[in-house]
Structures are given as C-alpha cells and as structure tokens.
Amino acid sequence: MKVNGTPMRTIWLNDDGWSVDIIDQTIFPFCFEIVTLRSVPDCARAITDMLVRGAPLIGATAAYGMALAMRKDASDAGLSSAYEVLHATRPTAINLKWALDRMRAVLLCLPQNQREAAAYTEAARLCDDDVAVNSAIGDHGLELIKAIAKTKTAGEPVNILTHCNAGWLATVDWGTATSPIYKAHDLGLNVHVWVDETRPRNQGDALTAWELNQHGVPHHVIVDNAGGHLMQHGKVDLVIVGTDRTCANGDVCNKIGTYLKALAAHDNNIPFYVTLPSSTIDFSLNDGVQIPIEERDGSEVSHVLGRAEDGTVLKVQLTPDGSPLANPAFDVTPARLVTGLITERGIVAADTAALAALFPERAGQAH
C-alpha cells in the first residue's frame, strides 16, 4: 500500500541494520509517526499498548522481538525469557504464539553464535510470507467481488461492509479483509466500502477509513449500529471481515461486534466471508466459546481519542462519573453464520471437514 505516494510496509528493519521500525497506530488517523523498537520490552509494549495490532502484524512484531532478544542474549534462557514476555502480551491472538513458536523452532537447534543472524533472517522471511499470503487471499476474494460486479448495472458499485481493521495496517502488507478490495479497486472494478467505526477503539475510523482514503477507495464511515439497517435495505452486497483466531470447526473469534453483523447478514441473505491466513486457525479448538475473551480496561469505553477543533489530539470522557464499565474485546461468530473462509489456499466452507481437507498437515498435527 502507498502512504503519501510511497509504497510502505507496516514493519521494517531500520537503516541501522538491527532496530525495527513500526508505525504508531494509537494516534491514527491524526498523526503519522514512526517508532523504533530496540528491545524485547519495546516490542512487548508496542503489542500490549496496541501501537501495532492485527494478528499478522502482532506476529511479525513478536518475531522481530525474538531477533532483538538474540542480539542481547542468545542463550537458551534468553530465548525462553523473551518467548514468555512476548507471549504474555495479548491472550487472544493465536498468531502471536504461532510466530513465536516458529522463531523458537529455528533458533533452538542452532549454536548460540548463529542465533542472532538466523533470527533476523527468519523474522524477515516471516514478514515476506505474510505479504505473499495476504496477496493470495486477495486473489481468491477478488473472484467473489468480480462475480457480484457482473450482476450490477453500469455505475452501480459492489457494496462491501467491513468491521474493525483487517487491513494493510493489521498485516505487513495488503491486509486480509481489505486485500480483495484493493485488488478489485486496482483492477478498475467499482467497489464501495461501508466502514464500521468499531467501538471502543474506533479502528474503523482511525485505520480502515485512513487506509481506504490513502488508496482512493470509495467508502463511507458508519456507526457500528448502522450495518443491519443498510443490509435490510439492500445496500450491502457482501461482508468481509478478518479474524484473530479461527477454530477447527470454522467458529471465528474477531473484534467485538462481528457476531452482530454476521447475524444481520444471515437474516438478510447476504454473504458473510472471513479472510484469514491459515496461521490464525487453531486446529486444537473445536468450539469458539472455549476461546478466552480478553476483557480490556473500561477506560476504552468511557474515553475516546479525537481531535479538537484547534488540532489538539486528546482523550475525552463520554460516560458519567461513577458509571461502571465492561469491555469485552472480542466475540465469537459461530460457523453456521459464516458463508466461507477466504484463505491463502482458496475459499473454503466454515466446517471441520472442509478446513481439515484444505490444511491436512495442520489438522493432523492437532490431534
């Protein structure tokens, strides 16, 4: 994706050859700032405080965290300690563990003096793999959009609703849910995106709308409450969302509120697709409600970040003093509401047999 006309990724090696640059996503869409990570605690903080978010980018950041760890202490103890610190940052994202396991598997069997170089190489490879995976997801999803576009008369857009940000900013490049959209737009298809603002952290406002704006994709921002109404009135052709974790049976754990949109899509016979790199599939889980749901700080509900008329970016309080808050961060969309899963290997039904057939090597491993 391009930012101010320049192609960029969301994470890259700094010119110094060892530290790691990311974009601070907590101050979007008002500021664009690059932050340099120089240690495991830097990486852990970037994940916990959500300077980086989105399963694939969390994984990439953790992978580079392991490289920074090896630079400082390449012993088994150093490796194990970095693994633990990074693993504890976000409980829900399966990608985090997947990336850390991949790094550990490469590093553990090497002598200590080779670990630093190998860790940087593997982290870079993990990032390139993510880009390739997302591009493939885009190619498969593009076919769905092409098919809908064929049913439209001239000038009528394909209306796609998305929730949260499974975009470029959630990955190393392309995004997952946005990848088919960018591919369709770049091909000249007439696509229009309904962007859920995605309370409480407003990733739709801050990230998805910002991305689409930068890339020139037509869109409207709506509140999370509006999608059902738009679907009832034929204004949505397709829902595409991402996922933080997908179960072997096709249950999908994604940003809070996804389940409500899936219900509305189902009620209005609108296809509801979930894009995912297969790394987010947890073949050991057969029921989404088993997934531990992160309960985040209530201040995310009571306060919101915005820009005042004078340009100051600040948090303001929305709720009355003294009102208690609850803030579950994710919900589970049962497989029965999912039309299909768009993976790097193709589109597959959200059920155990179909997923196992598409990823036999991983499905076998879990049992």
Added chain:
Amino acid sequence: MKVNGTPMRTIWLNDDGWSVDIIDQTIFPFCFEIVTLRSVPDCARAITDMLVRGAPLIGATAAYGMALAMRKDASDAGLSSAYEVLHATRPTAINLKWALDRMRAVLLCLPQNQREAAAYTEAARLCDDDVAVNSAIGDHGLELIKAIAKTKTAGEPVNILTHCNAGWLATVDWGTATSPIYKAHDLGLNVHVWVDETRPRNQGDALTAWELNQHGVPHHVIVDNAGGHLMQHGKVDLVIVGTDRTCANGDVCNKIGTYLKALAAHDNNIPFYVTLPSSTIDFSLNDGVQIPIEERDGSEVSHVLGRAEDGTVLKVQLTPDGSPLANPAFDVTPARLVTGLITERGIVAADTAALAALFPERAGQAH
C-alpha cells in the same frame, strides 16, 4: 425520578405561569441546565436540536409549543402555522403528530379567546397522561422481572440490556423501558442493567447511565458491539427497549442498532420486549420498512461530545479528514424478533390481531 434528591419531571410550566422549562439533554452527562422556551421557534429548535428527545417528551414539548402559539396568535392561521412548524421538526416520531393532532382537535372547536387557556390545560393534561401511561407500563413490565427474579439464586441479579434512552429523560416521568426497572429496583429486587452507549449520539452514556446513577440502579456501560457477546455467555436475561414508532403488525422502529440486538436476543433465546405508550402505534402502517428513516448529519458520526481532563466539554473529531459519512438514525426490528410489546394496557404479542384486540378503538380508526 429524583435529581439530586429532588423529584422532577422533564418538562414543566415556569413559575411565570406561561413559559415552559425543559432540561438541555445535549450537554448531558456533564452539565445539568434548565432552558426556558418562550415561543414556537424555541420549541421547534428544542426538538430539532434534540435538547428534548424521546417520542413522549417530543410530544409534550410540541403540545406546550401549541400553547405558546395560542398565547401569541390564537387565530386559525396561527394554529395552523404552529402545527406546521412543529410537525416539521422530526420526521420519524409518530408521537409528535399525535400530540399536535390532540391539541388541534381541542383548540379548533373553541372561540379564539378561550384557546390560550385551553391549550395550557390540555398540554398539562397530556403530560399527566404520559406519566400515568408510563407508570402502567412499568407495572406490567415489573411482572416479567419478578418472574425472572424467582428463577435466580440469592445474590444473582436479573440482567437487563437496554439500548438508547427510553428512560425518564425521554418522557415526562418514569420512562418507558426504564419504568419496569425503576419499579423493580424500588421494590428491592436485584436488577442490573447493561447500558448500550448508543452511537452516534451516545444517549446510553449521556442519559440512561446518568439516570440510573442518579437513582442508584446497578449498571455497566458497554459499547453497542458488546451485547451479542454478553447474550452468548448467559449474561443477559431480558432486553427491554423503547420505540419511536410501532406498526399495526408489531414492527418496531427504534434507535439505529436496535435490530442488531433483537437478532442477538433471538439467536440466544433471550426475551426481547419493547415498551410503548399506545400513542406510538401507527395503525395505518403494516410494514416497518415503509417508515421513512431520518438520515441525520454525518457530523454526528465524525464527531463526539465529551469532557476533557481539564473539565472542558467539547466536540472531537474521530474520523480522518475527507472520509465520507452516512448516518441513518433509526432501524426497524421486524415483529418476528419481538417477544412482546409492553403497553399501558398490558403485554401483548407483536402481531396485527393482538394489537387490534387490545386497542380496538384505534385499530378501527385506521381502516
């Protein structure tokens, strides 16, 4: 309801005996200010700018607007002009037309010199009627809460989810959706309320949470995205919402997002009740999708009112510059998702026959 320990209504005659006092609900929950209305344009502005909102309170404000009109010009032309101005303020609320029609019917058959006094009397009566109606709704809804409370073990609350503000502040007193809750709480039943913040205008944050706080009813504020997850996990026993307009067939038009909660309640076998004074039933409509849905200004989506740390109350921008916005204000919940309608005459199924049987005099009129 009590505010700072003092029983209050939301609209009342000023001590001067002719002007009308209301509470400015646009600056809640941070400020509490009383505004005096002295003319039809004052009343129209109070309704359009949502200083007052909620179908019953809009009706009461319009009724007093007619009284203020009669004070200035009690001619048929004055009556007709005030009716038009007030009627044009909000297209969706059926109560508005109902209250204006009631006032006009009383006034038109009187000589001009009796109209002012009669208008004030009728507006006061309309307010008293609203209080009585809401109290009756509370009594009927209370029985539902009592029945659920009986299934709970000691210390377990009855968890009720509500959307938007169909509370005291939306009516002259008691509220509609909150009336059963206040009655249950006052009886000593253990009730706990999940308060949807209700974007884009955050009436849940600003109004419902404020009210419940003042009255001491246990509650948590949640984002609109969270309700489905809470229902999936058995944390909601009952949904009670209000309605701006109810069709003869039981379709319900209420704040945007209500439909999504109804879908989630249905998917989890949780009773979904709608409270309404029968004045909000439009017996001439048999299909909710015929209701014209107000598209409000996009700035309600892009901006939000909050309080900065230094106490300043200000609007901040949430969305990126240049991102277009869409802002439908209401949605329609089909009758098939509504467990029952709680009216002043009792609880009734959301269907044509049941509604017509309970309100034969109104159902007959429409055909």
